[in-house]
Amino acid sequence: ELKVEQNPLFLSMQEGKNYTIYCNYSTTSDRLYWYRQDPGKSLESLFVLLSNGAVKQEGRLMASLDTKARLSTLHITAAVHDLSATYFCAVDIWDTDKLIFGTGTRLQVFP
Amino acid sequence: DTEVTQTPKHLVMGMTNKKSLKCEQHMGHRAMYWYKQKAKKPPELMFVYSYEKLSINESVPSRFSPECPNSSLLNLHLHALQPEDSALYLCASSPLPGTAKGGIYGYTFGSGTRLTVV
Numbered sequence: 140e141l142k143v144e145q146n147p148l149f150l151s152m153q154e155g156k157n158y159t160i161y162c163n164y165s166t167t168s169d170r171l172y173w174y175r176q177d178p179g180k181s182l183e184s185l186f187v188l189l190s191n192g193a194v195k196q197e198g199r200l201m202a203s204l205d206t207k208a209r210l211s212t213l214h215i216t217a218a219v220h221d222l223s224a225t226y227f228c229a230v231d232i233w234d235t236d237k238l239i240f241g242t243g244t245r246l247q248v249f250p
Numbered sequence: 251d252t253e254v255t256q257t258p259k260h261l262v263m264g265m266t267n268k269k270s271l272k273c274e275q276h277m278g279h280r281a282m283y284w285y286k287q288k289a290k291k292p293p294e295l296m297f298v299y300s301y302e303k304l305s306i307n308e309s310v311p312s313r314f315s316p317e318c319p320n321s322s323l324l325n326l327h328l329h330a331l332q333p334e335d336s337a338l339y340l341c342a343s344s345p346l347p348g349t350a351k352g353g354i355y356g357y358t359f360g361s362g363t364r365l366t367v368v
């Protein structure tokens with residue numbers, strides 16, 4: 140059965156701290172995406188990772204992909220309150236037209 | 251135009267009503283998707299259209315009926331829904347379907363339709 144699992148599911152962290160969100164998937168894929176969702180809103184694209192070893196950075200967020208380990212990470216550096224949201228990874232399933240979402244990580248940053 | 255436009259933004263319907271959700275994109279994308287998202291859950295794939303043909307139906311109940319009249323437009327027809335069908339319905343598009351080789355990848359999501367079934 141296909142699984143795209145994130146951990147942690149919920150993360151409460153203090154401003155200024157660093158943390159990493161993990162995304163594990165159980166099928167062959169070399170395309171992985173990270174999205175942000177604010178409450179009641181749609182999905183905002185953060186990163187597109189298209190090959191093994193890909194690393195992308197934007198502001199305080201950095202994403203990486205290891206296709207051999209079937210693992211992607213989203214690293215948060217010096218968190219600020221504005222980063223509070225739910226973060227989803229999503230995986231293109233090899234040789235299908237499917238994009239499947241991970242379980243989601245709800246991030247709350249407090250002063 | 252780099253957007254996916256969904257209408258309406260909010261919809262309240264009774265269990266005996268028939269309504270439709272609409273999704274439009276003018277980016278020349280050849281794959282379009284419907285997702286359903288319940289509160290505090292990830293989006294769940296419902297349907298995929300590839301080159302205007304239905305390529306994936308994730309065992310969705312027949313009270314949901316998708317339609318792709320042309321390459322820019324995707325509809326979701328709703329009939330005899332249940333209260334548990336209340337959710338955020340998201341439309342997305344991508345330049346090519348996932349099975350296309352050597353394509354440009356990435357997905358653009360619309361702002362969604364918040365559906366309430368009473």
